[in-house]
Amino acid sequence: MNVSQDTIYAQASEHISDFQFDNRVAGVFSDMIRRSVPGYTQIINTIGDFADRFVMPNTQIYDLGCSLGAATLSIRRQIQGRQCRIIAVDNSESMVARCQENLNAYVSDTDVDLVCGDIRDIDIQNASLVVLNFTLQFLPPEDRETLIAKIYQGLNPGGILVLSEKIRFEDAPIQTLLEEQHLDFKRANGYSELEISQKRSALENVMKPDTLTTHQQRLTSQGFSHFSLWFQCFNFASMVAIK
Ligand SMILES: Nc1ncnc2c1ncn2[C@@H]1O[C@H](C[S@+](CC[C@H]([NH3+])C(=O)[O-])CC(=O)[O-])[C@@H](O)[C@H]1O
Numbered sequence: 424m425n426v427s428q429d430t431i432y433a434q435a436s437e438h439i440s441d442f443q444f445d446n447r448v449a450g451v452f453s454d455m456i457r458r459s460v461p462g463y464t465q466i467i468n469t470i471g472d473f474a475d476r477f478v479m480p481n482t483q484i485y486d487l488g489c490s491l492g493a494a495t496l497s498i499r500r501q502i503q504g505r506q507c508r509i510i511a512v513d514n515s516e517s518m519v520a521r522c523q524e525n526l527n528a529y530v531s532d533t534d535v536d537l538v539c540g541d542i543r544d545i546d547i548q549n550a551s552l553v554v555l556n557f558t559l560q561f562l563p564p565e566d567r568e569t570l571i572a573k574i575y576q577g578l579n580p581g582g583i584l585v586l587s588e589k590i591r592f593e594d595a596p597i598q599t600l601l602e603e604q605h606l607d608f609k610r611a612n613g614y615s616e617l618e619i620s621q622k623r624s625a626l627e628n629v630m631k632p633d634t635l636t637t638h639q640q641r642l643t644s645q646g647f648s649h650f651s652l653w654f655q656c657f658n659f660a661s662m663v664a665i666k
């Protein structure tokens with residue numbers, strides 16, 4: 424995996440453009456996400472553990488918004504010999520190119536179809552596990568329900584969706600507290616005030632977090648029988664929903 428340090432927002436810029444998963448971001452993404460998302464490594468490891476429990480032989484696994492392939496690699500390590508196929512999808516060419524290199528670095532008997540495309544255009548079928556690890560938050564809010572409906576339809580009974588997201592809180596003091604704790608986490612990981620504020624501006628228009636209640640209601644209204652939050656650190660959460 425690429426370990427170059429993220430200094431993308433280190434220099435003051437007059438105009439901050441909307442955040443994009445371009446070649447610069449892809450080149451430092453591994454460092455960026457670990458220093459920005461509390462619990463990221465634990466979430467990636469646990470996705471592998473969920474795969475071990477839920478992935479049935481001869482089924483498909485979808486990693487939607489796979490970036491550099493961290494979740495796919497974690498899953499693939501756990502499901503050797505099950506004759507499964509992982510479909511890993513991302514619409515950033517730079518991410519997909521680096522993801523392919525990361526996949527090539529390990530041997531496995533599980534085929535991975537790496538697709539450079541939009542997750543809204545992907546057909547989902549015979550799935551025992553679908554992963555949306557910090558991806559749904561980048562879809563326009565009006566497209567989120569349709570994607571969840573498609574995932575539900577493509578999952579086999581007993582199949583699982585793992586949904587990780589930055590979340591927001593209706594309660595203003597709680598929103599302020601947990602957002603500040605997240606900013607302290609970034610400061611402790613070496614990001615300056617300038618880096619933090621410039622990245623915040625870049626994300627403003629492109630990443631719109633939902634509340635936990637919105638996530639739960641969306642999943643249950645689409646038919647999921649079982650739902651739980653399984654991880655939360657500050658304003659970052661990971662949820663499971665079982666069909
Ligand atoms: N419509 C879309 N279609 C396809 N890909 C998309 C779309 N929108 C955004 N992406 C892709 O979703 C990924 C989101 S990052 C996921 C981390 C990864 N899951 C990980 O476990 O390391 C999360 C983050 O950066 O906070 C990026 O690679 C985008 O190109």
Ligand SMILES: O=C(O)C(=O)Cc1ccccc1
Nearest residue numbers: 455456459460589622623626
């Ligand atoms: O950095 C942040 O403030 C975040 O909310 C997380 C994040 C991590 C990587 C890319 C975009 C957002």
